[in-house]
Amino acid sequence: MSPNRQSSIVNRKSRIVILGAGESGVGTALLAKKKKFDVFVSDFGKIKDKYKQVLINNEIEWEEEGHSEEKILRADVVMKSPGIPDKAPIVRKLKENGIKIISEIEFASKYTKATIVGITGSNGKTTTASLTFEILKVGGLNVALGGNIGESFAELVSEAKYENFVLELSSFQLDGIESFSPHIAILTNLSPDHLDRYDYKYENYIASKFRVVMNQTSEDYFIYDADDEEIMKWLSENPIKSQLLPFSLKQELSRGAFKKNNEIVINIDNNKFSMPIPEIAIQGDHNVKNAMAATTVATLLKIRKQTIRQSLEGFPGVEHRLEKVLKINNVQYINDSKATNVNATFYALGSMQNPTIWIVGGVDKGNDYSELLPLVNEKVKAIICLGVDNQKIVEAFGNIVDTILETDSMAMAVKAAYKLAEKNNSVLLSPACASFDLFENYEDRGRQFKEAVRKL
Structure with a gap:
């Protein structure tokens, strides 16, 4: 052929x-x-x-x-x-x-005329996709959630019953598209990830993420983080056809989403929505941005403001992402197994309020741990390595953390954390690595962590 x-x-x-x-x-x-x-x-x-x-x-x-x-x-x-x-x-x-x-995304898109919201990014895409789906569903739209999360997009299309799709899209899925074009595209952020699949070149990975907009027209929308230097650099060098809707915590925008007086404000063509940040169920700056992106989609698709507000107030977050598991002897155990890269772990460590025992490790995808050094120095009292090869982690943090243990099973890691933890400490599983050396996937890793904690 x-x-x-x-x-x-x-x-x-x-x-x-x-x-x-x-x-x-x-x-x-x-x-x-x-x-x-x-x-x-x-x-x-x-x-x-x-x-x-x-x-x-x-x-x-x-x-x-x-x-x-x-x-x-x-x-x-x-x-x-x-x-x-x-x-x-x-x-x-x-x-x-x-x-x-x-890719599956390319194949399936040929057989649906539904409105597609395509969400990609190094971190936050699962939370943003899940929250967007929740708002649209509660808002009465006939919508399904799929792609890199939940059910296969192709199988959902084969059921021929949905008018809207919210798709979480990985760079690998986007690599295999030719004509796929979401009506609304979101790029949550960029940080080095999966570099082993991109010849260890960050620019190749970035180009892969931006494939989400390559077939969009002036009728379509692109929602993105205006505080992300790499996103802004790429946009300045590569004009795109879609309508730009940025979000930002640092600047007030004439069109898009921004933070003002501890509120999120969405302003699209004089259609305004605002909500106090403390009322949003998922907390932390990264989650405020996820909420801004989801709310921008909901505003474009004409969901009622009251529905958006209620959804933001009630959304519990997603499994394996800063998920509080149990408190034992006044020690909080937190499952952040979905943190498969350094940037995700950066957010997790940044949100820790108490001295933390950090469980880290797995399949290294070309990680640079240097950006974590200040946070580890400030927040981490002990490190428990959970991987087949932990040398890079030991070398990165050996000089700033007194206790570094190596384990080769989740049960062993959790038991070690239990012994090290004191009252008002946190135990955080945030691996910053892929899971395939000891686990089936990050879900398997997170579930094993929760099971081991419950057995303490």
Whole structure:
């Protein structure tokens, strides 16, 4: 197949090969089957039973624990699951053969006319997506939440019952788009993350995030953090077509969202909304920004001000993000397993009010821990490493924290924290790393932490 042939997705008899049989892969398989594609699913690892059952029940051909090259290279189009890197041998082979490779987001967007809110960023995207979805749902819109969170976008599209989607989008998902364009795009912030997938070049990762706006028109909106230097630099060098709606804690804006007199103020075309910051359920400057972004979306989509206010007052936050688990002997245990990069942990440590025992570590993605040094010096009394290779953490903080322990299981880490903790301390799991060395994913890591705390 010529790599420039654009009709392959539209042609209903096309053969689609799906690499990876997780949430996005199986969701894509279901939608593709519904759209009369010849579907083949191939996973290099073992397929989870729940996904295998879906494939069997829907009579979709699949394989696991290896890729059959001959079957895969007969594809007209390939949907690559976001976790598979471009340097994987099968992906290289597909590129050599000029076979189109897209993401689930690209594929599914062809089959819906719904209004799409696409949310990306290094941190805060899950909270912003969850809060946006909550406000829109309470506001009476027919809306679903998907993408990098919750259900697969493709599976939701296959159900053909939603008029609006709120999608959390990772850089990996955006790497595989060609024509996907959300009506409203949000970029929460930028900080170095996943650099191992971007040749250790921050500019490659930034460019990947900005793909969220590349197909937008003057009818669309781009909501972004005007306090983020990297975002502002990129925008100054790369003009975009969409209408700009910034948010800021530092400056008053004529159009967008800003902080004034300890209130958030949203001003879009003389449609104003304001709310005292102390009344917002999720606290901290980063969460004020998340609330600003979500409220801007709700204002654009004409949700009633009273509904927005009630949603902001009642939103409990998301699991694994600064989630208070239990207080034992006056020690607060906090699950921030979703902090898979240094910037997320920066926010977490910054919010700590008491001397903190910090559980950190996992798969390092090219982390630079230097920005954490002042916070660690001020707030952290002991570090418990939780990873296969902790050398970088020990080297970074060994001179400023007296106690650094190495553990290789969550139960061991939590027990060590319990022994070190004194009255009015906090124990914070905020790994600043990916989880794949000891855990299935960050959710598994967070749940194991909560389970270990409850067993104390």
